[in-house]
Amino acid sequence: MAGRNWIPVRGAQGRHSRQAHADLPDGTYEREISKEGFFGPASFIHHRRPPTGWSSFEGPLRPRAFDLAKLAAGEESPWAAPVVLHNRACEVRFWTLAGAMPALARNADGDTLLFVHAGAGELFCDYGRLSYEAGDYLYLPRGCMWRLRPQGQTAVLVIQATNSHFGLPDKGLLGGHALFDPAMLRIPELDAAFEAHQAESGDFRVEIKKRGEVSVVTYPYNPLDAVGWHGDLAPVRLNVRDIRPVVSHRYHLPPSVHTTFLADRFVVCTFTPRPFETDPGALKVPFFHNNDDFDEVIFYHAGDFFSRDHIEAGMMTFHPSGFTHGPHPKALKNMLVQPKAATDEYAVMIDTRDPLEVGEAAAAVEDLAYVDSWKGG
Known part of the structure; x- marks a missing residue:
């Protein structure tokens, strides 16, 4: 935690390396004990045997x-997908979708990050259309209305920042273009395919999740009817290859x-x-x-x-x-x-x-x- 006045210790005993994770004493296995997930003070203990060599x-x-590939397939809504892990700040689901979502989704509980494990298709949302493929992260800001139209079966890891937002890490000395250049982020387009989606008629259901419960709002028209937008908040796509x-x-x-x-x-x-x-x-x-x-x-x-x-x-x-x-x-x-x-x-x-x-x-x-x-x- 920034600004914490950690208890000051500088010590070393016995056989040890001077550099962490390198030049270990012969026949030893290093174990790190650290604070704040590798960002705080740490010590490095050298063991004769691997620290995971338990008998029970x-x-x-x-x-x-968990073998998530064995979960039941075919849920039409992300809010019906099984919850794998959860706490008050995070919810993780694994979702498989065979055809176009019959309803739109909106997450009022927090930002959503879709990681596409398998499949390809299109995302339609308030801001336009994004194509997607395996290995894509699809970031959806809280409150954004969206639906997927897959080409064949799509498998997605759904990560929710409950009552919170997703941002990017501080890259510090590496500079703002490290890991990936912000230019690699793709935003939706108000293109011909999106206009064709807008032209669809009939009743449109929007499934809104709030506090883990789903409310349904029905419109007699397609609510993804935007003709333009501007600002510095929008869904984005980033592939792991980038x-x-x-x-x-x-x-x-x-x-x-x-x-x-x-x-x-x-x-x-x-x-x-x-x-x-x-x-x-x-x-x-x-x-x-x-x-x-x-x-x-x-x-x-x-x-x-x-x-x-x-x-x-x-x-x-x-x-x-x-x-x-x-x-x-x-x-x-x-x-x-x-x-x-x-x-x-x-x-x-x-x-x-x-x-x-x-x-x-x-x-x-x-x-x-x-x-x-x-x-x-």
């Missing part, structure tokens, strides 16, 4: 994994460096392909850490998830704050030497300040063996 793990802190990750060949950077969107009580990060570290002493896998201030969620979109074993695209892992975690035992074999030059993964990470609750639908598709996949390190 019981209780609510156990790591969990994100250029920050890299360091001598130091394994913390996941927070990949922050893409910020809300008041959580962040959304994006993992995209990047070169592995090349310095001989630098870690080539995520370091073991205690993230005691944030719950950690990762949705695996595509590729080879180098730090995880038995995880496939469409799955989600959930690591409650308070226990030590890091790479799987299989990934540890490549802790200092990687067989490939670069990672090949796309994933969305959500770190929440407040504890998350697991929805009933997610619990029904849980991989109960996930906690045991850490054994044997």
